[in-house]
Amino acid sequence: MATIRKIAEKAKVSIATVSRALNDDPKVTEETKKLILQIANELNYKPNIVARNFAKKTSNIIGLILPDITDEFFSELIKGVDEVTYQHNYFTMVISSHRYLQLENTLSSVLRNGLLGGLILLVPNISISLKNILSQTKIPFVLISGGMSSTNYDVVSVDNYQGAYDMTNYLIKKCGYTKIAHITGPTDNDDAKIRVKAFKDACLENTISIQKNFIVKGDFTRESGLKSGMELMSMKNKPEVIFAANDMMALGCYDAAFKKGLNIPDDIAIVGFDDIFVSQYLNPPLTTVKAQIEDEGKKAAELLIEKIKSKISVNNKPKKIKIATELVIRNSTKNIK
């Protein structure tokens, strides 16, 4: 395997010059640079990245920590991240926070083993223990998380508020619904929290009163959608439409409607959030909120690399990037005005 030493010998220069030439140092003559590059090419030289990272005490590997679940949009997210890291000559390392190990453990080992030059962290919320760990690390990171609240971190997030707000508004203003239920996500999930908030705000601003029992708890799974959907559909005075905090739960509501023998949208309308692949194929196709997840990955990676490259401006204000959402109107709702 060719090393800079071999190149140096062949070119009759020092390894330092070779290193400089390879790194395009302007202090090297064009002539020698050309020679060295040519020899490197002949020898089919590939720099040893491990040695380089080790010597520079940096790393061009970016970690992407994902929860230990399979989610449809992970591959989109990975793709987005990888696309921009790749363009900047970084590598992407996908790391699951495994069930046996809490996120905290995964993090604290990964943050200090020298492997990573930066970190993108997908978390349901920004907990105290997370803050503790993150406060100890020197490597740049950005969070992907639903809430971007008051933290000091750089975070990119789907614009949950706008998305849920628009949807609720659409339900009220365009469709004319007044009896609107909401199935929430997990209580510790920031995306979910913000979606309820926006839902409530939109109702209030349209002077739609929110029945307490029209807001029921879910956990983002299809099963919980089924369960909560059943609950809602069994009420004597049932809602006209159910806004599930994500599409998977909307799916569960479809199951519930089927069980109840209710027609969508005539007997009960259903909408979701996410626009997962299946949603367009449901019967009827699901009205939902779509976010560009690949874009979220890209934005996170861009922000991270910017942070890495400008270590100076570490005291910049934390950046909060929102990924725009868009309403996808299909046939699970109708105009009842």
Add this chain to the structure above:
Amino acid sequence: MATIRKIAEKAKVSIATVSRALNDDPKVTEETKKLILQIANELNYKPNIVARNFAKKTSNIIGLILPDITDEFFSELIKGVDEVTYQHNYFTMVISSHRYLQLENTLSSVLRNGLLGGLILLVPNISISLKNILSQTKIPFVLISGGMSSTNYDVVSVDNYQGAYDMTNYLIKKCGYTKIAHITGPTDNDDAKIRVKAFKDACLENTISIQKNFIVKGDFTRESGLKSGMELMSMKNKPEVIFAANDMMALGCYDAAFKKGLNIPDDIAIVGFDDIFVSQYLNPPLTTVKAQIEDEGKKAAELLIEKIKSKISVNNKPKKIKIATELVIRNSTKNIK
């Protein structure tokens, strides 16, 4: 940041001893080992993996090279791989072979930059140029690929033959269809090739004659499924059932049936291969062939790690692992006997 040197000082031993203790070398006294471990713990020492890999000229990072497309099962595959690499103290690095760069370029840089200790490679087929590159590398690898033909490589593959054979058999024997069409995948895709082969074999063995124009080319996309489906459904003497080589194309056939005003399965039956998430939600739910993709990832990773750890037995026969498939009977076919 604590290093072995600091630990050595505190423990009043040499760094060599610390290194040994940390690596559980039996030559170190239990006593000193205990002391060193305790100090390491106090200092919150984390080994620098980059330094270790560099010194040992090995790497505990396993590369997983994926094509530059988003596919639903990538995240399952990644999960499977990561689960076992993690258990063996390896990391998983996901690498897309980017569109600008051919797989060959991605590979040849990644194979020699020292970053990876092993490689899992997902490829549509095993081309000559791929063989050329792989023949030059010293790092252990395993392929995930449809065909496992005559190559000298370790490869894990979905059992395409059995899956497609079973499906065809089911169509003939259980349902009683005799006019069966097949939409193939891309011509250079080994999974696709084997599926056609199995389809033909099963027809022949059941003395079902195969009309030439009943085998039409597709490319695994929904659009091609629509196109080929239209073609098939427009024939004066159209097939009773279409076996699409994957679910995405079956989806396209659903679109075609809709356009043609044909009822599934009464006017035309449709089956697929893969069992992607959406298939169960189609109307009617799609009969298809399912493979455990997460398992495929696990198997690939296990095989790779086995290879890495037993560098000696490099001359072993290449292993060929098949991931079992299972028929998922839903309602896009019916008994016409």
Add this chain to the structure above:
DNA sequence: ATGAAAGCGCTAACAT
């Protein structure tokens, strides 16, 4: 059982 020292391939002062 432990220590001394070389070295992995590269970068980055510091000379010249």
Add this chain to the structure above:
DNA sequence: ATGTTAGCGCTTTCAT
């Protein structure tokens, strides 16, 4: 503009 050299943190001979 180029060379010399130390050193990144660790493993691994080779001594002892």
